[in-house]
Amino acid sequence: MKTSLAGLIVLLSISMTAKSQVKIGFEVNFTEPQAHYVEMEMNISGLTKDYVDVKMPVWAPGSYLVREFAKNVEGFSATANDKPVKFEKVRKNAWRIYSAKAKNIKIKYRVYAFEVSVRTSFVDESHAFLSSTGIFIYPDGMLNLPSTVKVNPFKGWEKVSTGLEPVSGKPFTYTASNFDLLFDSPIEVGNQDVFEFTASGVKHEVAMYGGGNYDKEKLQVDMAKVVEQGTAIYGENPNKHYTFIVHNRSVGGGGLEHLNSTVLGASRDKYADPKGYKDFLNLVAHEYYHLWNVKRLRPVALGPFDYDNENYTTNLWVAEGFTSYYENKLTHRAGFFTVDETAQALATAIANVVNTPGAKVQSAAEASYDAWIKAYRPNENSNNATISYYSKGEVVGMLMDIEIAHATKGAKSLDDVMKSMYHEYYKKLGRGYTDAEFKAMVEKISGISFTDFWARYVNGTDAIEYKKYFGYAGISVVDENEGKIIPYLGVASKKVEGDIIVSAVSRNSAAWDGGLNVNDQIVTVDGVPVEVAIEKMPVVTSKNVGDVITVTIRRDGLVRDIKLTLKANPNVKLITTVNENPSEGEKAVRNRWLLGKKG
Known part of the structure; x- marks a missing residue:
């Protein structure tokens, strides 16, 4: 031996x-x-x-x-x-x-x-x-x-x-x-425009390709604020230097994180637009937060990498979804968004999930595991069968955050979970975490069981109790569509060479039940020629739920009539109102949740 x-x-x-x-x-x-x-x-x-x-x-x-x-x-x-x-x-x-x-x-x-x-x-x-x-x-x-x-x-x-x-x-x-x-x-x-700023003791280089109406001095100040808010959560910035590579095009978007750099896609003429500028800062916040979440704190399957094959994990709802959620927190704490704006943005994110039929079919964990075959290969039915781990993870992160703040009376939040996970698994153990280990840390920080939460929102497809969670923070939410009976076909269309073509059909809608197909050409509705999106036609909007309309289509060169019975619009439109005089408990939850501080 x-x-x-x-x-x-x-x-x-x-x-x-x-x-x-x-x-x-x-x-x-x-x-x-x-x-x-x-x-x-x-x-x-x-x-x-x-x-x-x-x-x-x-x-x-x-x-x-x-x-x-x-x-x-x-x-x-x-x-x-x-x-x-x-x-x-x-x-x-x-x-x-x-x-x-x-x-x-x-x-x-x-x-x-x-x-x-x-x-x-x-x-x-x-x-x-x-x-x-x-x-x-x-x-x-x-x-x-x-x-x-x-x-x-x-x-x-x-x-x-x-x-x-x-x-x-x-x-x-x-x-x-x-x-x-x-x-x-x-x-x-190439000949990119390069400027620098220092934040959290780290030199940051920004390399701008493609021109644009950006203000370098303003970006140096505002990007530094985002960096400092991310660093404040984890208590350290692990880099000696960091590089932003920004590609400015006529229409741009998206980003990809790296260990000490990131690549961002931006629209070159949107920097001077207040919304466009804030959208860019949100993108900066998202990719920079990845510096800790994913690039260091990561699911166990994501490293060491197998570069020959897929690397499966059920935790992309944390890796990517929580990062989408934290971009809201970082930009809010940096002063770019008010409490009202942040609350409304999160409510809109919830509505986007609720209004996706696939959210009732695929869980956050399933969406993560199937990223390799579904997320980047969408088809005409994806909206009915899948949910994005980005969007569902963002919502799960918000609910979890408020639940922890509520359970601890404002003493703790998801910030404490992420910081503790970072120090335990990245710094101390030098490895990734399992789903069970992440859940255990949430329960340790909050002091309550999250078994039911996991079953409902991570591994399940339960309806989101958004009114309850927002209520913990003294924020009311109303659905502007509640009580309204709005006729709805459930079809999306696009104009192709002058023709109106069906591009998507929503599950359990009138179009779904009646048999409209993607790629059908809509010719007339009740004899009226179709020249705009079918949902906006007066011949549809003037009808009542339960009415039957005749849609004439051309499919594979053949003309046919399809009878559709109009249904009520199932989609929600969530509007938030922040209580300016919250109770002490609501104030404690709100401050810990959004600001990361007590009181």
Whole structure:
């Protein structure tokens, strides 16, 4: 037994020593950016095997869909000691290079980059955005090895923005301590507008591509406020530096979090609009809050990452949904929204869930697990069969937050849960948490059982008791549609080349029961030609619930009549009113919930 153990230790030691001698470096070039290509060179030295497998991830952490990044790779070649060597594709994202224990291997390949999003790479004559999981490859079994990256900007490009650590004395050269860090560090190359601010003791760089009517001085102040509110919850900011890469386009949106950086999509002309500006700050708050929630405090399934396959978890309602919820708290505490505005925004978020038929079909936990096959692949029936873990998680977070504040008479809130989880599982144990462990922490902080809450709102699809929860904080909620009997077809439509085409049908609506289909062309309603959205036609709005209308459609080139019996509109429209004279108990809950303080 002792001999076997000693032998194992020796083998492990030899293996670790061999890996430590492996050196990996990348060089990034752009010879045809106008054609949307990146030229990659990878140099590996110190290998001792007869062959090495190199792989490209199939997905990007934070975006739960297998995107098959290797589909954009072409022109793959390999040399060993400067001589061409045999290689072959051994799986969809892996190449085997027969190096015959050569000391030095050089791999070259090109990546086509022409997909505009925060999670995919895009290159043109004006700039390059490199989303690292779709750009860099790694030697199989060596994710823990460090690497260097040298970026050679195209002629006329002068700047590189990234969260990677720069190598002193070597321009545009960076280092990553392992491939997880490299894959978590996007790179912007070009002539982006760069400005900085310091908040919570951390230098923040903002790299703006695409122009826009933003006010740099205002952004420096307001983005710093968001940073400081997030840091206040956790008691520390774990970064030495942080990078915002912002892509300003005619219409933009979305973001993707990284360990010490983020990529944001924004509309270049909306900064001067009060609503557009606040929407941008909400996006900043969402992605920055991920610095703690997901990038460090994470579900156990989300790390170490398996870059070859899906990484399933039932806890995206915490990872993403709570982050959506906390963007409201951070921007409220930073002074950008009043109590009334924040309460109304949260009520609207609840209404969006209530008005989604799929919320009665799919739970928050199920939505999380099925993200890989449903969330990023919606179809015409998704609204009827699924719910977003973002939107349902936001609502669950709010309910849980108020429930904790109410149970502790304003002494604790969800802030205390998140901070305790961060210190217990990220800092102390160095691992992710399970659903049961998260629930246990909620119960520890609140002092009450959350078994029924979990059954109803996390694993179940029960109706949301929004009046009760808002009431704990002295906020009343009314449904403006309550008591109104409004005729409703339950159909959405779009105009295509002058024709009105059905784009969605709501479950259990008149259109659903009567058999209207997506892609049906609506020709007439009770003989009246259709030129606008069918729900807005006077021939529909002037009717009563129970009336029958005749809808003439064209389906697959054939004309037919469909009889529809109008039903009442089931959707809610929630309006909040904040009590200016709350009871002491309501005031305590409200202050702990929204402001994070007692009294």
